Amino acid sequence: MTQEKKMVIFVISDSLGETGNNLAEAATVQFPNVKFEYHRFPLTKTTSLLAGILEKAKRLDAFVVHTLVGKGLASYVNSYCNENHLCVLDGMSNIITTIEEKTGETPLYQSGRNHNLNQSYFNRIEALEFAVTYDDGKDPAGFEKADIVLLGVSRTSKTPLSLYLANKNFRVANLPLVPKAGIPKEIWQVDPQKIFGLTNDPTILNNIRRERMITYGLNPDTNYSSIQNIEKELAFAADLYKKIGCLIINVSNKSIEETATLIMESLPK
Structure with a gap:
């Protein structure tokens, strides 16, 4: 009998985490034979909170998906994952950097702006x-x-x-x-x-x-x-x-x- 394949995914965000969750789910539906276990960590805005989350991710050998906008938070997660051989997907930094380079404009680095009461x-x-x-x-x-x-x-x-x-x-x-x-x-x-x-x-x-x-x-x-x-x-x-x-x-x-x-x-x- 074939053993069921499993994968733990941590979705970390300094806002509500909807973007990261949608991104992960859009990819995981392509693997119907794998059982995915999601752990969501919204409103994570300090490195002290991130440290505890990432330690848990390390213990579970989780795939870390994050959409962190706050300055320094994304690089903190990326560095930790690289040093501890964890798979990581940075769903926000590369896009922001590319737009910054293309337009010459400085980003606000404010999380959750798309949820503002406009x-x-x-x-x-x-x-x-x-x-x-x-x-x-x-x-x-x-x-x-x-x-x-x-x-x-x-x-x-x-x-x-x-x-x-x-x-x-x-x-x-x-x-x-x-x-x-x-x-x-x-x-x-x-x-x-x-x-x-x-x-x-x-x-x-x-x-x-x-x-x-x-x-x-x-x-x-x-x-x-x-x-x-x-x-x-x-x-x-x-x-x-x-x-x-x-x-x-x-x-x-x-x-x-x-x-x-x-x-x-x-x-x-």
Whole structure:
């Protein structure tokens, strides 16, 4: 029997550590046969704190990923790792140095500047509140106010996609499509380039809906989850999308991030 391969990763940051964590995760998903153990150390702003963390990393033979911006902290970690034969990835210093050399500008060396409470932050909060207010077609008035309108039958990721896009500062409203329900007149007042019709593979949708029913402790074999009903719903949606003239996106086998990127790239400039 093959022994499972393991790897310990330390993610160290003098801010929240999201950049380093995302960087590490983007790489580790390429190795499905390795079990990765993450240790995150955010808001690490002194060498005394770093010393203890690095000693632990040495004991566990960890791979150290850091996005330290504070002067001296990055070089401290890099030197320690090199002297103690630890693998290290400096995710920030080289980029900052290159920009400094290219522009001639002196960096601020302030950690967490991308999390400052600037106007973009408040716009994002407003967008999140908008997405919640106009989720599931609660108020048709939101369609004309929205930057993006998502249409789709049940379980085509409308709500999580709305919240993800809201985090990108887009005001998003979504409408669940039910063949026997009417379509709000406001939909026809929206620029079709801002409307996106979500669809899915009937078999995948069937599995998703069955699992949802099971989660609620209900019978999975209902009209809601039947292939015949799903195909009718998808046909109704496809016909509506054609009438509107909006972009259609099949979300089957796509992550929320992939679908969101398609939408953002397709918006009128």
